[in-house]
Amino acid sequence: MRTCVLVRMTVIVCILLPRFQLAVAAGGRAELLQAPIALAPEPGSAQRVGEASLAAEAFGVHPGMALGEALARCPRLALVPPDPAGVADRWERLLVRLEAIGAAIESERPGLACFDAHGLLRLHGGIEGVLAAAQRGLRVPMHLGVAPSRFAAVAAASRARVRRPVIVSGDREQARVHLAPLPVALLRARPSLADLPQALERLGIGTLGELAAIAPAALADRFGTVGLLAHELASGGDGALRPRPAAEFVRESLELPEAASGTQLEHGLGLLIDRLLARRERRDRTLRAVVLSAVLVEHGGTWREQVVFRQALAQAGRMRLALVPRLALMPAPAEVLRLSVQRFGPPAVDQRSLLEDPAAARAARLYEAVHQARAAAGPDAALRVLEVDPGSRFPERRAVLAPFQGEP
Structure with a gap:
């Protein structure tokens, strides 16, 4: 007797609009983008520059760099005031267009969006049809990358050109091979790893392949959980997408x-x-x-x-x-x-009962607080403690954090 196991292949599509925030802040002035410019720090925030033009990147300026270091590397660097409201409005309009083709979007920052195309392949006639539908929906120049994991798709999109997508087929092993020759600077695409590439380069680790070859225990000892996450990404893995709920503008x-x-x-x-x-x-x-x-x-x-x-x-x-x-x-x-x-x-219907149950009222307030926390900080803002092994000698094995689910 044979047992058939169906394995679902993950097909992650990444849409990258390079220097999206800088282009919006520059107001579409193409001549300004040819000069060494970067986004100025927002008022009241850390003194770090935002997205930089190609001319500024040639001097070594990159997003998240300290303002003093950026000016020291490029004395002719001009700072453009950021336009957070304009960026948010324009990006929201683009995401709504992309959701119209049936994609469940995850967007870490304006200018970068990922979605799982597995459920859209038959609808649009294959991966080429999905990419064509995304291009018709957005109607803006973009870089497209396809890979088995989110980070590999972002790396593929960073190497792509307009109307020339980079497609990485296969599983995690093919993604690792594709990532091996790429620089560790790509880790800056993940906000939690923005400061790690500089430390790795000082240690002589220049490519993602060299990073993947290091033992995870050594990276955990030197960098903690950040090092383990970087090793997982360099090895072709990544976490599952967390699409945003479909919104109306x-x-x-x-x-x-x-x-x-x-x-x-x-x-x-x-x-x-x-x-x-x-x-x-x-x-x-x-x-x-x-x-x-x-x-x-x-x-x-x-x-x-x-x-x-x-x-x-x-x-x-x-x-x-x-x-x-x-x-x-x-x-x-x-x-x-x-x-x-x-x-x-x-x-907006909030009719109270004549005889209100105190326990039900407390539960309703609890779930309302959960909804408020998730609206402000994301789906992981509210978790419950689940006992696993209360009698264990190790405190970290006695309980774990699990998603808080259910409705009152």
Whole structure:
């Protein structure tokens, strides 16, 4: 008797728009992108540069580098003020177009998106059809990479050219062979590993193949969990994708007659809240998270602030109480004020029973807190402690963290 085991092959597609944030901040001025420029640090954040042009990268400037070191390497480096609101709006529109072809998108940062194409192969007629559908949907120049793992797909996209995708077929072993000659600098694509390539290069480890050849125990002893993650990526592996929930782009904008601040800005915010709640696309749903943004008067910069409500709201007064204090964080007067929905909540029906069960009320508040934490920090923000071996001599074996699931 023979037993057949079906093995599902993972086909990860990576869409890369190089220097997306820099291009948006430059306002489409192609001549500016030819010079050595980089994104300036955001106000109040660490003094590190953002994305850099090709001319700046020729001097060794890369995203995340300290501002002083970047200026020392390239004295002619020009800094462009970042445009976080413009980047977020344009990237959200592109993601909505990509989701229209049936893709479940995971996006670590603007300009980089990955999705599993296994379920779309028959729908679009193979991997070439999936890539063609993505190009028709986005309608912008892009680099495409296909590989068995997410990191390998990102590496393939970084080597691809416009209309010339790089496709790595096979399993983890083929992905490891493809990654072997590539530089360890590709690890900067993962935010948690941004500082690791510099340390590896100082130790004489220049390629991902050399990194994969090192024993995992040695990397764990020197770099901890970061070293183990880097070894896993260099060996062709990676974690599973975590697609974002499909979102709707609902936004209201108000052009202010003059540079507004203070009470005038609060009145404008109240008008935006009323308009947003009156939109037909809301369909009587509550709002769990919104984004408040503005176009500033000084240097045409922008400001963006994400707000997650303690409870999903549909009342204008309560939303105003939560959003008005955020206006004080705006670094300069605004000429355009915007309010958009980042995540909807359940329908606005909250009828309480005549005799409320205290246990049920506590459970409802607990699950509402879980939803709020996940909306603010992602799916791993709320976990439960699961006992595995309570009598073990080793504390780390007594319990593990598991996803908090279920509904009240």
